[in-house]
Amino acid sequence: MSKDTPLMHVTSLKKYFHTSHGSLHAVDDISFDIKKGKTLGMVGESGCGKSTTGRLLVRLHEATSGSIIYDGIEITKADKHEITKLRTRMQMIFQDPYSSINPRHTVAHIIGEPLKIHKKVNNSQEYEERVRNLMSTVGLADRLYDAYPHELDGGRRQRIGIARALALDPEFIVCDEPVSALDVSIQAQILNLLMDLQDKLSLTYLFITHDLSVVKHISDDIVIMYMGQIVEIGPTEVLFKKPLHPYGRALLLAIPIPKLNVKKERIILKSEVTSPINPKPGCRFAPRCQYVKPECLISDPILREMSPGRFVACF
Amino acid sequence: MDKILEIQNLSVNYFSDKKIIRAVNDLSLDLKAGGVLGLVGETGAGKTTLALSILNMIRGPQGKIIAGTIKFSGKNILRMSKQELRNMRGKDVAMIFQDPMTALNPVISIGEQIAETVFKHERVSRAEAWKKAETMLDTVGIPSDRAKEFPHQFSGGMKQRVVIALALACNPTILLADEPTTALDVTIQAQVLDLMRNLIRNNGTSVLFITHSLGLVAENCDEVATMYAGEIVEFGTIEQVFGKPLHPYTKGLFGSLPDLSENLKRLTPIPGLMPDPMSLPDGCYFSPRCPCKIDICDTKHPENINIEGHYVKCHLYSSDISIRNRI
Numbered sequence: 050m051s052k053d054t055p056l057m058h059v060t061s062l063k064k065y066f067h068t069s070h071g072s073l074h075a076v077d078d079i080s081f082d083i084k085k086g087k088t089l090g091m092v093g094e095s096g097c098g099k100s101t102t103g104r105l106l107v108r109l110h111e112a113t114s115g116s117i118i119y120d121g122i123e124i125t126k127a128d129k130h131e132i133t134k135l136r137t138r139m140q141m142i143f144q145d146p147y148s149s150i151n152p153r154h155t156v157a158h159i160i161g162e163p164l165k166i167h168k169k170v171n172n173s174q175e176y177e178e179r180v181r182n183l184m185s186t187v188g189l190a191d192r193l194y195d196a197y198p199h200e201l202d203g204g205r206r207q208r209i210g211i212a213r214a215l216a217l218d219p220e221f222i223v224c225d226e227p228v229s230a231l232d233v234s235i236q237a238q239i240l241n242l243l244m245d246l247q248d249k250l251s252l253t254y255l256f257i258t259h260d261l262s263v264v265k266h267i268s269d270d271i272v273i274m275y276m277g278q279i280v281e282i283g284p285t286e287v288l289f290k291k292p293l294h295p296y297g298r299a300l301l302l303a304i305p306i307p308k309l310n311v312k313k314e315r316i317i318l319k320s321e322v323t324s325p326i327n328p329k330p331g332c333r334f335a336p337r338c339q340y341v342k343p344e345c346l347i348s349d350p351i352l353r354e355m356s357p358g359r360f361v362a363c364f
Numbered sequence: 365m366d367k368i369l370e371i372q373n374l375s376v377n378y379f380s381d382k383k384i385i386r387a388v389n390d391l392s393l394d395l396k397a398g399g400v401l402g403l404v405g406e407t408g409a410g411k412t413t414l415a416l417s418i419l420n421m422i423r424g425p426q427g428k429i430i431a432g433t434i435k436f437s438g439k440n441i442l443r444m445s446k447q448e449l450r451n452m453r454g455k456d457v458a459m460i461f462q463d464p465m466t467a468l469n470p471v472i473s474i475g476e477q478i479a480e481t482v483f484k485h486e487r488v489s490r491a492e493a494w495k496k497a498e499t500m501l502d503t504v505g506i507p508s509d510r511a512k513e514f515p516h517q518f519s520g521g522m523k524q525r526v527v528i529a530l531a532l533a534c535n536p537t538i539l540l541a542d543e544p545t546t547a548l549d550v551t552i553q554a555q556v557l558d559l560m561r562n563l564i565r566n567n568g569t570s571v572l573f574i575t576h577s578l579g580l581v582a583e584n585c586d587e588v589a590t591m592y593a594g595e596i597v598e599f600g601t602i603e604q605v606f607g608k609p610l611h612p613y614t615k616g617l618f619g620s621l622p623d624l625s626e627n628l629k630r631l632t633p634i635p636g637l638m639p640d641p642m643s644l645p646d647g648c649y650f651s652p653r654c655p656c657k658i659d660i661c662d663t664k665h666p667e668n669i670n671i672e673g674h675y676v677k678c679h680l681y682s683s684d685i686s687i688r689n690r691i
Contacts, residue, residue: 094549202637232406233576237620237633244630259549266622266631289624303554305579307621309606317558318551321521 055082056221056253057106062115064101071327075101077277078115080352083221088247088254090268090285092261092300094322098277099257100144103223106255107139108132119221137167140214144226146206150198150213157194159209160184163216183212187242204235211242221253228263240267261304265289270358273297276325276333279352282360293361296334332363368570369395369418369538374432376413376422376594385641387413389594389649391432392668395538400564400571402581402602404617405591408638411574412462414591415540418572419453420444436538455485458536462543464523468515474526475501475511478533485534500529504559521552528560535567542574557584578617582606590614593639593649600674610676612654648679656680 064076076098083089091099104110106117108124117124119135127135143149150159161180163169170176181191187208198206207227214222224243228236244267246252258264264271264285271288273281273296281294292298299316318337331346332338338345344364352362376388388410395401405411416422420441422429434441436457444452461467469477478497483490498508504525506518515523524544531539544560545553561584564571573585581588581602588605590598590613598611609615616634636653639645645652651661658679666677 094551204637233617233620234406234634235637237622237631238635240622241631241633261550262622262624265624299551303550304624305577305583306624307578307582307606307618309582309603315554315558317555321519321552 054085056085056120057083058116058118059083059106060116060118062102062105062117063113064098064105064110065113068326073326074277074328075325076105077328078349079274079277079279081272081279081282083253083255084270085220085253086247086251087269088256088267090264090271091255091257091274092259092264092271093274094259096276096322096325097274098325099259099274100225102274103141103225103255103257107136107141107223109141133167137169137217138219139221139223140217140219141223141225142207142210142214142227145230146203146210147230150206150209152198154197155194156184156189156196156198156201156209159198160212160216163213167217169217179216183216186215186246187212188238202235203231204238207231207239208242211239211246215246215250218250219252221255223255223257225257226259227256229258229260236263243267261301273300276322276328278333278349278362279360280334280362282352282358284358287359293355293359294334294363295338295340297361366397367394368397368437369572370433370435371414371418372433372435374414374417374434375430376410376417376427377430378427379425383642386644387427387594387641388417389644391595393589393596393599395570395572396587397570398568399587400573400585402585402588403572403574403591404576404578404581404588406576406638408641409591410594410641411591412542413594415459415542415572415574418538418540419457419459420449421453451485454481454536455534456536457538457540458531458534459540460524460527460531460542460544463547464520464527465515465547467527468523468530470515473512473514474506474518475508478511478526478530481530481533496533497529500533501526503563504529505555521548521556524548524552524556525559528556528563532563532567532569536569539564539569539571540574541571543576544573545580546575578606578621590617593644594641595649595677596668596675597650597677598675604674610671610674610681611650611678612656612680613650616653616655648677 060080062076062079066073066075093099101110105112112125157180160183161176164176164179170179189205189208228239231239247254256264256267268285271283271285272279275296281292281297289301292301299318302315320337323336330348332350335341335345342364350362350364352360354360371391371393374388374391378385378387403411417429418434429442475494475497478500479493482488482496483493498511501508501511506522506525545556548556575581585602587601589596590611592613598605598614609618619632620634622631634653639649639652647663648661648666651657660679666679668675668677669681671681
């Protein structure tokens with residue numbers, strides 16, 4: 050695969066959930082590419098569809114419509130057999146290290162289970178060796194082999210989640226808020242680990258987070274989502290220097306900076322996110338936007354390429 | 365500035381299965397009248413336990429304040445009668461809880477919850493208390509015609525505004541804000557903090573602002589205290605601590621943060637974990653993780669050292685020459 054071919058190509062992806070109040074547009078017509086060996090950061094506030102997108106990509110949800118092409122394979126249409134094969138190549142790290150691992154299994158069992166399911170090992174000796182290797186890769190002490198999750202703190206549990214995701218030598222990992230539940234000092238340990246692993250194993254990440262300083266630190270490109278839609282895409286540096294979308298700007302200016310005398314203007318957005326159930330046509334952000342124009346309320350703005358790799362959806 | 369709240373040598377323990385959990389250890393801290401003091405630290409450092417102690421809300425048999433005094437305007441809160449405490453809580457000292465989803469009573473309308481507080485503490489009629497509740501809701505940006513609605517009808521950000529309205533309804537002298545925006549998204553966080561800042565400034569309220577975000581401290585506080593394993597390891601004005609952090613733990617916290625303005629490729633995390641509060645180390649509690657550890661740190665607990673009003677609990681800054689020579 051050449052360097053410019055994206056590893057994953059998403060077009061017009063939609064996911065609607067049916068609720069008793071109507072159709073909830075969790076992901077509403079989004080398109081983006083993920084470059085091989087890079088990290089795509091996905092940011093947005095709670096409920097904007099970040100996690101749903103991540104889950105769609107590894108097919109933990111069935112898409113309502115649209116296409117996800119991964120290395121030439123259409124994920125949304127792949128049959129059960131193909132999906133099982135694909136799962137060895139794409140994995141997921143979950144947000145909450147307390148609820149995403151089985152409390153009744155030992156550390157070794159949790160990490161080694163994918164090896165068994167996909168029959169990657171031939172005998173128990175090989176199995177144990179692989180599991181111990183994985184544990185040392187993510188920095189888990191050898192003595193924890195037979196430990197249970199409740200004996201471990203959040204940081205170590207998250208390392209288990211990472212080791213499990215690495216068990217099948219994947220090339221693509223969806224990291225769904227992997228550090229949000231951790232304290233800052235532990236958060237830094239995990240971020241460093243993820244970046245080291247990427248270098249060593251040439252992994253591609255989709256990194257989902259609501260923490261903008263984390264996303265800036267780890268990502269090559271960033272997607273900003275708002276209510277199920279993409280409002281802005283761009284290379285990290287460029288996007289942070291000059292966000293184009295009014296929401297992107299407000300979001301970046303809202304980050305508190307741990308430094309003295311950082312004078313900055315702040316845009317305090319009015320009101321809150323509106324309901325994603327049966328949304329009205331027009332820009333989703335229009336009710337909170339300070340630059341709202343009549344056309345914003347009539348039709349959805351289209352994601353346009355402003356410069357290479359730089360997209361924005363705004364009139 | 366006068367001290368409005370003086371905490372001296374406070375120790376709080378929790379008890380479980382014959383084990384003793386030392387949540388707060390010999391902690392002293394003052395809050396100046398009209399000041400905003402930021403209290404930072406990681407999960408389990410004892411921040412919330414400290415706030416609950418100030419309201420004398422540590423309840424037995426699991427928890428007990430075993431030593432120390434907490435003086436509010438010269439009066440020891442820990443010696444107050446039930447009636448005195450009832451009068452103080454919500455009126456003189458109010459608290460904003462971390463989670464707006466659970467801090468409100470789900471079966472009482474939000475207006476009623478605010479009016480109840482006002483009615484209990486001030487000599488007003490029910491009708492006047494309700495009026496006051498409506499005014500407070502207006503102040504925090506919730507239309508007063510929604511006062512009869514229930515918590516589940518509001519979003520997280522709006523519920524937190526209700527909690528703020530509730531805490532500020534009786535113009536408290538001291539506000540304990542325990543992670544008031546942690547449960548909120550960043551644009552909503554900016555809205556809520558902006559609102560809090562204005563209300564606090566107008567009323568001259570003193571605030572203890574508990575958070576784990578150094579960014580929020582830099583933007584909202586005058587003074588800052590770093591808490592680690594139940595004690596204050598560093599205290600100073602924002603300029604002192606952010607300008608030149610002294611304690612290795614505070615430095616570690618800054619190193620762990622991804623910096624938006626600089627392009628660091630690697631973070632420098634603090635190795636290891638916070639010590640188990642059931643078995644704290646003999647010497648300095650931070651010594652097992654400390655990059656600057658010297659021999660004495662394992663055996664002797666450091667004193668609080670005053671460097672021109674900037675306090676630090678660390679042997680590295682000891683005035684005892686015999687200790688410093690060993691560095």
